[in-house]
Amino acid sequence: MENLISLVNKLQRACTALGDHGEESALPTLWDSLPSIAVVGGQSSGKSSVLESVVGKDFLPRGSGIVTRRPLVLQLHRIDGDREYAEFMHVPRKRFTDFAMVRKEIADETDRQTGHGKGISSVPIHLSIFSPYVVNLTLIDLPGLTKVAVEGQPESIVQEIENMVRSFIEKPNCIILAVSPANQDLATSDAIKISREVDPKGERTFGVLTKIDLMDKGTDAVDILEGRSYRLQFPWIGVVNRSQQDINKSVDMIAARRRERDYFSNTPEYKHLAHRMGSEHLAKSLSSIWSLLLNQESRVSSLL
DSSP states (O other): OHHHHHHHHHHHHHHHHTTOSSOOOSSOOHHHHSOEEEEEEBTTSOHHHHHHHHHTSOOSOOOSSOOOOSOEEEEEEEOSSSOOEEEETTSTTOOBOOHHHHHHHHHHHHHHHHOSSSOOOOOOEEEEEEETTSOSEEEEEOOOBOSSOOTTSOTTHHHHHHHHHHHHHTSTTEEEEEEEETTSOGGGOHHHHHHHHHOTTOSSEEEEEEOGGGSOTTOOOHHHHTTSSSOOSSOOEEOOOOOHHHHHTTOOHHHHHHHHHHHHHHSGGGGGGGGGOSHHHHHHHHHHHHHHHHHHTGGGGGGO
């Protein structure tokens, strides 16, 4: 399985180097044939926090408006020992051990491709993270869906982002990780809306519910998490991310995960679901799905 994961990772990097990275094409491409897990969500969905919780590191640029302006192909590699480091495809033979510098490099490389404005590009950034604390997994983080253009952006940006996201998730061998906030009506979820367009039966959509701890008093997300409000092929997973105040205070991921476990274990409405809630369970579930997806896509081996 590790050899197959390595093969897909290499093929993804080769596709990007050759200019094949998921844009619309009249003919099938190598990129289209590769299995993938794409992360989709609105700008205020907590998508970045979910990814950082899965990795266990602060490494993504933050700010207002559209922060993710290029697809980020995030390849996680579980290794022995206690060293943790990151590598970018566009900076060969350089290891990043300071994850604040990883965040800066993502922002700088985005600007190199798109300029210092608010534009977007479909050319992916490839980031590999090596750590004994991650699961073997590859995710594609896509720009957050938005409803309005902000200052400095063309009015077309809303449709451009939607078109880019759709071009990735409409592939039949793409698992859609749809991130939705629990403190908003699920019917208005950007992630669910676009996922439903390309996967109407929910057969390859994986629902993640954020901000459960921020719901109005007297309400809960049990109907969603148990699949009664909107049923998907995969069980919904709820997470409790760090708040902005936690991030400002540099609350580490270990403490955040402990608090997340305590929240689900000690909240009466969620006690019976606690065993399948939280960031750690999400990471393990995604790793299992990724392995299953690669096994099903046995034709990948024939692409060499």
